[in-house]
Amino acid sequence: MILVTGGAGFIGANFVLDWLAQSDEAIVNLDALTYAGNLQNLASLAADPRHIFVHGDIADSTLVAGLLAQYQPRAIINFAAESHVDRSIHGPEDFIQTNIVGTFRLLEAVRAHWNGLNDETKQGFRFLHVSTDEVYGSLAKDEPAFSETRRYEPNSPYSASKAASDHLVRAYHHTYGLPTLTTNCSNNYGPYHFPEKLIPLMIVNALAGKPLPVYGDGQQIRDWLYVKDHCSAIRRVLAAGRVGEVYNIGGCNEKPNIEIVHTVCALLDELHPLPTYHSPLTTYRSLIAYVTDRPGHDRRYAIDASKIEHELGWKPAETFETGIRKTVQWYLDNQSWVSNVQSGAYRTWVEKNYQGRS
Ligand code: NAD
Ligand code: DAU
Secondary structure, three states: OEEEEOOOOHHHHHHHHHHHHHOOOOEEEEEOOOOOOOHHHHHHHOOOOOEEEEEOOOOOHHHHHHHHHHHOOOEEEEOOOOOOHHHHHHOOHHHHHHHHHHHHHHHHHHHHHHHOOOHHHHHHOEEEEEEEHHHHOOOOOOOOOEOOOOOOOOOOHHHHHHHHHHHHHHHHHHHHOOOEEEEEEOOEEOOOOOOOOHHHHHHHHHHOOOOEEEEOOOOOEEEOEEHHHHHHHHHHHHHHOOOOOEEEEOOOOEEEHHHHHHHHHHHHHHHOOOOHHHOOOOOHHHHEEEEOOOOOOOOEOOEOOHHHHHHHOOOOOOOHHHHHHHHHHHHHHOHHHHHHHOOHHHHHHHHHHHOOOO
């Protein structure tokens, strides 16, 4: 079996669902169920013995050591993290705790376990760390996309904490020989995306008739990847990636934020038109509101995914046009999922983040 951390979050849950849809290899899923963790994402696995959910923290060394000893996983995939840049600006501490201390404790527990394995099991073992393109910093307009050898220049507390975790993973390979793999991925989108991030926030706000807050001039560029393509890339790296290597994963879909928002509005206009009595609004676009920019906002990310394509034969299956249509349709079909995640804690966060932005 494999051990996944953070498997109740957005990408982790998609990964667990995809994995069990194509394989009978069981998953132990360790998740602390922070505000971003949601067992509803895994409701379809409630009676599936191949999914073993454990509520706990990656920084709990005793718990992790016990799980490794009990289940003897052949691989660990570390998704667990604090993941939202805006939250890291308001309060970096949790990011330091989970992304740095948590990854360190996880690595220590895994190293101790791995040292005790027999030679054959040791060789086949993998620790795959899921990271982000944000560790590379911001690209100028005409600069080439991030390759794996690009220097690290993290600009937010979130990206700095992920950069630190990447360095720890690298060090555990070089110093102790732990068989690690690291993936640095661009912006994901798709089902179960928590509605604090750009795309789900725009869909959810539009459907509620609320403003669509675009930071600054809306010309910041992100490279969008459909989450299921990210999952297939991780499976591929786990299966065939070279130990100690880093693989960048991206969708080849660079788009300015304002274009993303326009696309979401156009799809909603088509799939869920505003009622005619809702005058004076005829299009969701009328809800767009430019607000004060995110401090230290990175201007552009873009991934050069040629290494994973050439070495491992991976390519995304979705175009942005097909992926975003599926995503908008998923939110339309799953409005009860959205209302369930909109807990009191979520509302407090929204007030804190957008209060004072003119
Ligand atoms: P998310 O915030 O949706 O989910 C994170 C999950 O980790 C949640 O289920 C949460 O409960 C869990 N978690 C948090 N702290 C934990 C702890 N101490 N112990 C155990 N579990 C804990 O995040 P996501 O968007 O699914 O991102 C998953 C990973 O992918 C993160 O490492 C993130 O940095 C990385 N990543 C995300 C994106 C993206 O666009 N979302 C892109 C590239 C990389
Ligand atoms: O690049 C990978 C990263 O992508 C991941 O490592 C992070 O975990 C993930 O959250 C994401 O980070 P971003 O900061 O790029 O994502 P977010 O959805 O928060 O913002 C996307 C862009 O949209 C960014 O330029 C900020 C802008 N934005 C965001 C929000 C929430 C707005 O204009 N308005 C908003 O209300």
